[in-house]
Amino acid sequence: MNSMKNTIFLVFVLLVSLVSAQNKEIIFTVDNEPVYKDEFLRIYKKNIDLVKDESQKDIDEYLELYIDYKLKVLQSEELGLDEKNSFIKEFEGYKKQLAKNYLTDTKATDALLNEAYERYLKEVKAKHILVLANEAAKPSDTLEAFNKILELKEQVAKEGFENVMKKVHNGKTIFGEDLGYFSVFRMVYPFESAAYNTPVGTVSDPVRTKFGYHIIKVYDVRDNKGELEVAHIMVASKDSDTDDAKQHAKQKVFELYEELKKGGSFEDIAKTYSDDKASATAGGRLGKFAAGSLSSAAFEDAAFSLKKDGDVSEPIKSEFGWHIIKLIRKYPIGSYEDEKGDLEMKIKQDSRSQYITESFVNMLKKQYNFKENKEAYEYVTSVVADSIKTRKWTFDSENPNVEKILFTVNDEKKVFVKDFLQLLEMRQRRANVQNVDQFIKQNYELFIQQQILQYKEDRLAIENKEYANTLKEYRDGLLLFDLMQMKIWNKAKEDTLGLDMFYEKHKGEYMWKERTDAVIAVCTSKDAANQVQKLLKEGASLEDIKEKINTKDRINAVITSKTLEVGDDAIPSGYKLKEGVSDIYETRPGEFTIIVAGEIKKSEPKKLDEAKGKVISDYQQSLEAQWLNGLRKGHTIIVNKKVLKKVKKEVK
Template sequence: MKKITFIICLLALLSANTKAQTLFSFDHQKVSVQEFLKAFQKNNPTVTKNKTKAIQDYLELYINSRLKIHEATVRGYDTLSQIKTEMANLRSQISGKYMHDQDLLNRLTTEAFQRSQKDIHVAHIFIAFQDKNGFNNKAAADKKRDLVLQRLQKGDDFLQVAKELSDDTTSNKNGGDIGYITVFSLPYPFENAVYATPVGKYSTVVASHAGYHIFKNLGERKAMGKIKAQQILLAFPPGIDAAGQQKMKQLADSLYDRLQAGDDFSKLATTFSNDYITANNNGNMPEISVGMYAPSFEEKLATLKKDGAISRPFKTAYGWHIVKRIAVTPVVSDAENEANKLALQEKIKADSRWDHSQDFIFDIVKNKIGMKNYPIPDPLLWSYTDSILNKKPMPPAGRKIQSTDPLLTIGDSTLTIGDWIKYAQTHRFKKDGSGPENLVTVKNNFFKQSMLDYYQSHLEKYNEKFGSQMKEFKDGNLFFEMMQREIWNKAQTNLSALQEIYQKNKSKFQWGKSVDAIIFYCTSLSAANTAHALIQKDPIDWRAIVDKYSNQIIVDSSRLEWSQIQSLKNTTPTKGLLTKPVVHISDNSASFAYILQVFDKPTPRSFEESKGMLVNMYQQTLEENLDRQLRKKYPVTIHQKELDKILH
């Protein structure tokens, strides 16, 4: 039996949750009612009739399984190198997902989906902390912020205020109009401010490292999604006057008339468009998503209601445009779409909104596990660090510090000055390569990473779900090892025992009505039909046909009872019969059979022909014996009062 498949099946049988009333106990081990019921419901989800008997039968099976696992532990199988390796591999594979706040991820996913359903037209006022000379002047920024707010509260037009007062250099042209945005278009604090602001209103002030920001919701629309389009752009050259623009409009109008008469858009784009990148690609633009282009361009594109629709010429600051809608990919509107959820979550995890996903761990470490920061003054620590990492002279005070001195204790783990030096050595420079990182920041990051490392190494203790998953997998490995050693290997290798069973039960090992047959297994019904037609023409040459289609057909030649051949259903076989292909619903593969010989009367099976059944019989005997031995070694006490509650 394949180990992975076996363990997956067993995990459904063994599901741990020990915080409940005890159902049964053995050898100082207690198994809870909830633990048993969870396993029962996984394996019997649709039981409605005779549930009492189903529970009683399953309880016997469950007890036997728990006893085998306990015996494997007593024998020390959990210390076997292969089991320890598999446990370590699983831990490394799954622990990461428990190191982030899954509730936060779910909330952010729901929020991102809801925000993705609409686009918001936004204007922006920016007030910089730096003055024109590049010096920080927060007092001046505060004064300007207050002036902007007074103007807005008085009812002055937001776009006009932006033109006059915003430090965004483009605002004097566009009044702070930054076009449409959707989820993930802006930094998360800005996005929050925009989506919290009603249409026609302006937001509260949002502070960033650069200055103050105020947003206005100019309008909303149903999410545009992504649009594939072609464009003809008659671009304005520098310094063009009104007459020149009008002349270009006349050309745009004539091109539009030609398009309406049936002329080819691709040909005209290649010939006339000044957007040389798209002109060289038949006018095809990169897929357009919200915020990529000026609002006026996006709005015109959004008015095209069907694929193939062509806009009238329209003007932007860049020139005269004619656009043709090719296709639209709408945003996903089903909140339960799993592929979309995963796509949103990938974006969430790459965004600043995910920065606080591990805060819950820091809270657990500080408030539950406990940590102690040893009072080594930072200047002393910096001097020691510089002397080690930057080869600077050691000041007299620094000589008081030793690499073995404790710096931080988390739970039962102490980190030393030496641990700090190792961390600082690889993390003392900024990630962008722009220079050394501030040592205060490096130290804070060291403390955070130490908390994360401790929590992850003790995850079973602090995350019940993770602990249960690891225990289930460990139990599955122990159960498999027990079955392999005590039952499966013995049943396969003890030929004398198999011979003895065969001799004592020869009359039971009979062929029913059977055939010698070649079974052709094909990847699809189409492949089966092709092979069937060729073999029907020349059955003797079936090997050559199989060789020709070896990537689509495999064969098996054996003796089988009529009932074992699906394509023989409702058919009496004859020598030379080629059955019709049948489809296997589980994977849409197909098979058919070529009958070589027919046996229409029962005949004895040889030892070799009976071996599969013999192994199964012997395995059953071995397992029954093992269960009796374990029940004797570990007497089981069933708490009848709790069992009665389940049964009635």
């Protein structure tokens, strides 16, 4: 915990030093601790549009508020609130979350976003041949797979893609598949890129993915149709069924179609007769889908051919049987700005996110003069044994080689062999290691990324002014919340004796005005108002009046009861509180109001319970004013009038 506190303190020192270095003009000091002009101006300009009280927009008034703010932060530190575990935990959590926004390559992200949107506008129709070789394959197996795909590409040039695809597909080591139409994010990123970059009618160069090596033939590129939401009624029918069974299924689906044409409910028929039980309970509704995302091209073609919401297709045949499809809604592709948020989320979940991280880390390697010790890495590969496959490997921590530097960052951060070996020893417990060299390499690359990103994160407060300012504001705000809760809010709620004394002293400020318990009837026409007024004068009950005036189809009068005070917004213009049924007042065009006033009560102080919310609020303000007065007396505050004058001029 001490190290955590030291980290918090270090960050704070860095934040203060950063702000101090930016501009040496001091606007005021608290006990000789300076507050700089640029910090004051930045906070003033940032908050000015949020301030509703015009007096707080005045520089002199705002300066007093800012001095109070600084005094509160100072006292929270004097009370050790910044050392509380709850504060440290929340501040560290926010710092981590905030840092994520600065630990990314924004140019790479923007480029991937633009690329994804451009691809999203199109759909590619393709077939591929895959020679399996996963990421954990031995180097010899990987090379064999690569040579095989090169051989197959040569065959394709001579015999044609379809012929070779059918001939070599065995469903075990080599796959030949028709992928139909697909759009962005439907395939792994390297495959997607190869497909979108291959001209129609041609075959791609071999492309490596986590599955192995592919060659892709692109047959067509068309505009993306967007997404659909549909419902369907299905009558199952398989190719293996008897002719009688097939005929029966066809007859049944056309009978259901006739029922729909006669006005039958699509949802009810789907619930009763559809063989797709997963969707039948929801009236046949399927989830939203894009072209190429279903396993039936016939179904998709029929669904996308429907024009308007509510249109129903004739029965169509697919591999699964017969379908009647109802279009619920089309979701066309929006503009870049409309789609940007969704694309960003998908990029974060996609392998593209690793490309962004790699780009950012490569940039940091150059910035921070990253240096590797190849000899030290070779030592790592020499000591990691095959026992790591059974999760039983350990390393000799006494061997002097583990103290060698593995790499350095900025000639300042030194990472040792033992640091990486400890990581490997820990990760073997959850890993299924098949290729030891591959396991070491992958973890080494991730280890470098983590170390460089952590170094960047630790320096953010020094290198990035915006981050430093945001973090400092959050830190101070968090301390102020805890301080106000301790000194003011809790005290005002729990100090019942102090609250009673405050109320008795200021009772005259919590007054009821002249008032009455009243019934207010608001009518939608003059005729209705006349009827209501007559019934009120006759002494009819409110329930009887509502029953006579209002119908199932129309509300002609709304009648409520409330305490009315002089000046209440519900009082019509020209009306003065008077016991009994009032005249009819047109409060706005087409709205007529009648008031039935009870006994008129004179102005008198409210009881504490009746004004408690306002009394507590005022008591809190009183406590805060007294407390701040004491703080100001306990600290030396000096305002630099010359700098204050500059600030006023700059604001104007």
